[in-house]
Amino acid sequence: MSLRNITILLLLFLALSSCERLFMKEEPEPENAAIFDHLWETVDEKYSFFEDKNIDWDSARDVFRPKAIEARNSVELFNVLADMLFILKDGHVNISAGIDLSRNWDWFLEYPTNFNFDVIERNYLAPSEDYQISGPIHNTIIDSVGYMYYESFSNNVSTSLMDYLVLKFLINEEEESFQLNSLDGPVAGIIIDVRNNGGGSISNAFTIANRFAGDRVKVADWFYKTGPDHDDFSRAEEKFIEFDGNEDYKFNKPIVVLINRSSYSSANFFASMMSFLPNVTLMGDQTGGGGGLPINDELPNGWRYRFSSTRTLDANGNNIEFGVKPDILVQLDSTGFIEGNDRMIEEAIDFIKSQ
Amino acid sequence: MNKLYFLGLSLLATSLSFASFGQAQKSNDKKNQTHFITGIGGSYVNIIDEGISPLLYDGSGGSVILGHFQEKMNNLNASSVKFDFNNPSSSISNAEMYTFRLEGHFQRYWKVSNLEEKKLKLRPGFDLSAKWALRQHLNFTNNSQHIETRFSVAPALMIARPFELWERNFELGAFTSIPLLTYATRPLFASTRFPASVNKEEIEFLDYVKEGEIISFGNYFKWSTQFFLFYPLKNGNGLRLDYFWNYESYKAQNPVRTGEHSIMISTFFKI
Numbered sequence: 371m372s373l374r375n376i377t378i379l380l381l382l383f384l385a386l387s388s389c390e391r392l393f394m395k396e397e398p399e400p401e402n403a404a405i406f407d408h409l410w411e412t413v414d415e416k417y418s419f420f421e422d423k424n425i426d427w428d429s430a431r432d433v434f435r436p437k438a439i440e441a442r443n444s445v446e447l448f449n450v451l452a453d454m455l456f457i458l459k460d461g462h463v464n465i466s467a468g469i470d471l472s473r474n475w476d477w478f479l480e481y482p483t484n485f486n487f488d489v490i491e492r493n494y495l496a497p498s499e500d501y502q503i504s505g506p507i508h509n510t511i512i513d514s515v516g517y518m519y520y521e522s523f524s525n526n527v528s529t530s531l532m533d534y535l536v537l538k539f540l541i542n543e544e545e546e547s548f549q550l551n552s553l554d555g556p557v558a559g560i561i562i563d564v565r566n567n568g569g570g571s572i573s574n575a576f577t578i579a580n581r582f583a584g585d586r587v588k589v590a591d592w593f594y595k596t597g598p599d600h601d602d603f604s605r606a607e608e609k610f611i612e613f614d615g616n617e618d619y620k621f622n623k624p625i626v627v628l629i630n631r632s633s634y635s636s637a638n639f640f641a642s643m644m645s646f647l648p649n650v651t652l653m654g655d656q657t658g659g660g661g662g663l664p665i666n667d668e669l670p671n672g673w674r675y676r677f678s679s680t681r682t683l684d685a686n687g688n689n690i691e692f693g694v695k696p697d698i699l700v701q702l703d704s705t706g707f708i709e710g711n712d713r714m715i716e717e718a719i720d721f722i723k724s725q
Numbered sequence: 726m727n728k729l730y731f732l733g734l735s736l737l738a739t740s741l742s743f744a745s746f747g748q749a750q751k752s753n754d755k756k757n758q759t760h761f762i763t764g765i766g767g768s769y770v771n772i773i774d775e776g777i778s779p780l781l782y783d784g785s786g787g788s789v790i791l792g793h794f795q796e797k798m799n800n801l802n803a804s805s806v807k808f809d810f811n812n813p814s815s816s817i818s819n820a821e822m823y824t825f826r827l828e829g830h831f832q833r834y835w836k837v838s839n840l841e842e843k844k845l846k847l848r849p850g851f852d853l854s855a856k857w858a859l860r861q862h863l864n865f866t867n868n869s870q871h872i873e874t875r876f877s878v879a880p881a882l883m884i885a886r887p888f889e890l891w892e893r894n895f896e897l898g899a900f901t902s903i904p905l906l907t908y909a910t911r912p913l914f915a916s917t918r919f920p921a922s923v924n925k926e927e928i929e930f931l932d933y934v935k936e937g938e939i940i941s942f943g944n945y946f947k948w949s950t951q952f953f954l955f956y957p958l959k960n961g962n963g964l965r966l967d968y969f970w971n972y973e974s975y976k977a978q979n980p981v982r983t984g985e986h987s988i989m990i991s992t993f994f995k996i
Binding site: 390391393394395396398408415416418594595596597598602604605606607608663664665666667668669670671672673674676679680 | 773777780781815819820862864867868869913914915916918920923924972974978982984
């Protein structure tokens, strides 16, 4: 074989072996039907709450596919897809395009607000000499009760920060000594306020819950989607909380967690976890829910969307997608707001001091 | 921009390689030699990982390789570990990801006596390979990181054609392989969690390789090719210019297709 033939052979080999883009084409301007089908099929196979919510997803396709095909522009197509996703009744479901972000916020819009940070800031935080903003946590001491407001689980907290806050609430400044694990200390208990906390990183929920936990206790079972059928889930992944922090500063006094309908996702899970601690009382309104970890995906036209892909049952078998009920139901009224009064905080203080 | 970067790196590697050609006059006898290989170069990837997105992500990056190459009277043994980093993006969504890939090979080729007499030398052999790949999507949250592993057994072929140019000896050739059997792992269907890591607070490294599946033609296809131009130096060392390419298609629950290219310049140190 001549060098020329070898060269031709190698060049042919090279030409054949580097042409994978022939098999990896993508449509630069996909049809509406292709976009719709991708969204419908992915959600059909990977969304985790069809059976829990008794949703007829096949019927959604019958209703919305013709509308998607008939959509004349991006705005119309977006609205059709958003309308279809709306029936999942899930705050973790969104579709995002440059023009809009679809959302289902019925989980809190249909209920009383039960929260006004302005009232808290002006009447409880700012007037207090103990008011600090420690990382993401607003904190102070109100009438001998520690108060922490955590606005978003997206803002990271650490065990050392939690150690600091617990220490702050346990220092007896008058005696210039620590009164640990004693009702004689400066606070009778702690209020952890996660109202209007829309969630964030689940690890922050564990960090705080572990700081107030005692011995290891099971709080939940997680189930991952493992296949395309609506009931294809993994075996339960058990979730536990256990004390993690400075052993010298364990906090065993009463804790009230304030919740409302805008406590969602990680805040919902946090409330659920805390409810398994013997010294914790949930107070306020039911949480908004959000019991599935959302995952992201993209459509063939580049729009991004997300949806829940796991299920969470608490250690008693309750599906927390639908929210966590308070131990003590308390609603705020507008009169209280006008008077600069947050009834939930007041009731929480009274409850702690009565323990 | 990515393609320009890739081309630039390729040209740099090529020019470095040709600049080195003047260092030797004649080749040494390559029989019974062992070389330690170090190399660096540029890489370029195409990815459609439907566990992440239906969109094509492509982009460039860099590669490094360490290995050994042993030539004996009757066979050749080659082992290598290659690491690639790339920053592909989608031209449709403008989203980006980082990809990290670690791939190890052990290859053996036999010299067939009647074929060795010919100018074009064909050497049959096999290729054992292992791959670990991480794709990190920069715009995703709970499913931003996808990890997968592969262990493959493949028949392989080496083609070599020594030739003389400008009174200097060179060898042009290629290695190619197509796996017959592969053990593969991918994350759970709608999660980045691995089956073996469910119910574990701390994920162990071996969890990434447990509970996978054995796959072959029909749902898995991979074609790897490495073209080379070897230039032996007078002192027994050498320089090699390589072009690596592989295409992989795995029809898993979340199908994935990748095309990976690298151009590398490697030094061969005689040991």
